[in-house]
Amino acid sequence: MSDLEKILIEKSINGDIESFEKLIEKYQVVAFNIAFRMIGNKEDASDMAQEALIKVFRSLKGFRGDSSFSTWFYRIVTNKCIDAIRKMKKVKTISLDKEFEGENGNYNIEIADNKYLPDKLYEVKEKKELVQTALKRVPEKYRTVLVLRDIQSFTYEEISEIANMPLGTVKSRISRGRSLLKEILIKETELFLEN
Secondary structure, three states: OOHHHHHHHHHHHOOOHHHHHHHHHHHHHHHHHHHHHHHOOHHHHHHHHHHHHHHHHHHHHHOOOOOOHHHHHHHHHHHHHHHHHHHHOOOOOOOOOOOEEEOOEEEOOOOOOOOOOHHHHHHHHHHHHHHHHHHHHOOHHHHHHHHHHHHOOOOHHHHHHHHOOOHHHHHHHHHHHHHHHHHHHHHHHHHHHHO
């Protein structure tokens, strides 16, 4: 941990909001990305990232420095997402592909990507949706490590710290998670091709 981080943490503990904002600035994008990949939609991911930020701020006094600040922060994000996933299993979800009603009529949420022509863009979008849908079906203990490793590119050692589990468990869960994701994708692709 850098001296600057130590100073920002100390000032944040004493209630300096500007120092806290500087402290978390470089970690917010990764935190949102972790939440998005684990949760599967932007609104809930944004909520989880915000809840994690609040918890980080409130729990900063308890940060002992046993791990890096970023690892501790990402662990909080991951745990918030795991809790949310468990709660959401009991709640019916709505697809982002569904049309939403607004004051000025109906609309769909779309993300522009100028890299491809429309037909290629559609193909890429379908693949992403297929993977995201399949990822949601992977049990959370495997999904967590898959998101951290294959989407966020953390090392096995970093995942071990973030998820607070032994390195061997991380490796076995990644392997098992990849196998499960592959099985789900194969089944989904077969169903898609049949239709």
